[in-house]
Amino acid sequence: MSFSPLIRHLIDALRGLPGVGPKTAQRMALHLLERDRDVARHLAGALATAMDGVGYCSRCRTLSENDICAICADPRRDATLLCVLQSPADVWAVEQAGGFTGRYFVLKGQLSPIDGMGPEEIGIPALLEAVERSDVAEVILATNPTVEGEATAHYIASMLKPRGIKVSRIAHGVPLGGELEYIDGGTLAHALAGRTPIL
Amino acid sequence: MSFSPLIRHLIDALRGLPGVGPKTAQRMALHLLERDRDVARHLAGALATAMDGVGYCSRCRTLSENDICAICADPRRDATLLCVLQSPADVWAVEQAGGFTGRYFVLKGQLSPIDGMGPEEIGIPALLEAVERSDVAEVILATNPTVEGEATAHYIASMLKPRGIKVSRIAHGVPLGGELEYIDGGTLAHALAGRTPIL
Ligand SMILES: [Zn+2]
Ligand SMILES: [Zn+2]
Numbered sequence: 514m515s516f517s518p519l520i521r522h523l524i525d526a527l528r529g530l531p532g533v534g535p536k537t538a539q540r541m542a543l544h545l546l547e548r549d550r551d552v553a554r555h556l557a558g559a560l561a562t563a564m565d566g567v568g569y570c571s572r573c574r575t576l577s578e579n580d581i582c583a584i585c586a587d588p589r590r591d592a593t594l595l596c597v598l599q600s601p602a603d604v605w606a607v608e609q610a611g612g613f614t615g616r617y618f619v620l621k622g623q624l625s626p627i628d629g630m631g632p633e634e635i636g637i638p639a640l641l642e643a644v645e646r647s648d649v650a651e652v653i654l655a656t657n658p659t660v661e662g663e664a665t666a667h668y669i670a671s672m673l674k675p676r677g678i679k680v681s682r683i684a685h686g687v688p689l690g691g692e693l694e695y696i697d698g699g700t701l702a703h704a705l706a707g708r709t710p711i712l
Numbered sequence: 713m714s715f716s717p718l719i720r721h722l723i724d725a726l727r728g729l730p731g732v733g734p735k736t737a738q739r740m741a742l743h744l745l746e747r748d749r750d751v752a753r754h755l756a757g758a759l760a761t762a763m764d765g766v767g768y769c770s771r772c773r774t775l776s777e778n779d780i781c782a783i784c785a786d787p788r789r790d791a792t793l794l795c796v797l798q799s800p801a802d803v804w805a806v807e808q809a810g811g812f813t814g815r816y817f818v819l820k821g822q823l824s825p826i827d828g829m830g831p832e833e834i835g836i837p838a839l840l841e842a843v844e845r846s847d848v849a850e851v852i853l854a855t856n857p858t859v860e861g862e863a864t865a866h867y868i869a870s871m872l873k874p875r876g877i878k879v880s881r882i883a884h885g886v887p888l889g890g891e892l893e894y895i896d897g898g899t900l901a902h903a904l905a906g907r908t909p910i911l
Contacts, residue, residue, distance in 0.1 A: 516804065517766065517775070517776055517777045517778070517781065517782060518777070519758075519761055519762045519765045519766050519777045520762060520766060520775060520777070522758050522761070522762065523758045523759065523761075523762040525758075526751075526754050526755040526757075526758035526759070527755065527758075529748060529751035529752075529754065529755055530729075530740050530743075530744075530755070531739060531740055531743045532736070532739075532740075537731070539801070539804065540730060540731075540801070541729050541730055541731075542762070543775075543799075543800060543801045543804075544729075544730045545729075545759070545762075545763070546762065546763070546766055546775055546800075547775070547799070547800065549728060550763045552725075552728035553728075553759045553762070553763045554759070554760065554763050555725050555728065556725040556726065556728055556729070556756075556759055557755075557756040557757070557759035557760040557763070558725075558756075559718075559721050559722045559724075559725035559726075560722065560725070560744070560752045560753070560755055560756035560759075561753065561756040562718055562721070562722075563718045563719060563721065563722040563741070563744075563745065563752070564744070564745070564749045564752045564753050564756070566718045567716070567718050567719060567745055576716070576719060576742075576745055576746070577716055578716045578717070578718045578719070579716070582716065583716060600742070600746070601742060601745075601746065602738070602739070602742045605715065605738065605742075
């Protein structure tokens with residue numbers, strides 16, 4: 514084929530984006546080169562800056578460019594209410610749904626022994642420590658409504674119950690088998706409001 | 713919403729890609745930050761290098777990082793056969809289809825008076841000059857099989873005919889109303905082989 518090396522390189526690099534196949538990558542490369550070079554330069558800068566500047570909040574473990582994220586740093590957020598999630602995308606989804614005023618703790622995924630993901634790997638000891646050093650009165654388990662997400666919620670509940678912490682699970686208004694980050698805001702807000710005690 | 717400024721900035725920049733809406737941009741940003749920081753840094757570099765390094769071939773006007781593109785520089789390509797196209801993407805499509813051994817000339821789109829795109833704007837005078845200074849015996853008009861593409865082909869044919877150049881149009885094996893770059897390689901190769909004289 515007749516792509517020059519720099520264009521070939523750009524198309525290959527665009528294919529690194531999730532959901533972008535060879536045809537889409539070609540179309541993106543052409544669009545940027547022919548119509549939007551400033552957009553492409555802007556994107557290059559944003560990528561480099563974000564990859565170097567964004568780390569994880571040392572308190573809740575969501576993606577953050579500061580040691581303590583904006584939510585953890587906000588004194589208006591209810592420190593007695595902690596919502597446990599599987600991914601920073603889930604924090605974004607709950608925040609976009611609105612209505613939740615507590616704080617978060619983000620696990621590294623869910624328990625999945627077959628993939629070598631045990632309690633240590635997904636950060637459950639750190640969650641227990643965080644709960645112990647805090648004023649948390651209630652932990653809301655908002656892991657995915659999947660088999661692994663349920664198992665993760667039950668495991669965490671079994672660790673927190675003996676410590677006298679109230680533990681709840683988001684209501685099963687969320688469709689079973691779905692992934693939290695793709696659920697519409699209304700359903701999510703409803704599921705959080707309708708949470709039920711667990712164990 | 714709770715995106716930190718660098719993440720917000722990255723999501724906004726990703727929305728500059730064609731076909732990428734807010735949800736897809738969020739998903740891409742999360743994927744890159746959580747799983748593929750090296751891919752993102754690589755993409756940042758490829759974007760910057762391509763935007764600065766890729767210009768246009770001074771002969772055929774396709775995208776090229778050299779003054780003369782690889783096709784124009786290839787002595788094995790038939791200099792008597794010139795295929796006229798509307799976009800560098802169409803060159804890529806014809807090259808991927810295979811079977812064409814001539815050279816190209818890329819217009820800046822098609823005649824569209826309503827959009828202020830006249831012969832000058834799309835580069836027809838430069839095409840006529842290129843034909844005159846060369847050994848071209850036949851010009852194949854491979855503009856899009858749309859109303860504007862046909863009008864562009866007929867206008868070019870009317871300018872070349874008096875100069876004693878053989879002018880042909882790609883066969884209407886290509887579906888009418890379609891855009892050349894999205895047509896499968898087999899159809900394209902067939903349409904080029906089945907070209908018919910014009911005017
Ligand atoms: Zn935080
Ligand atoms: Zn060229």
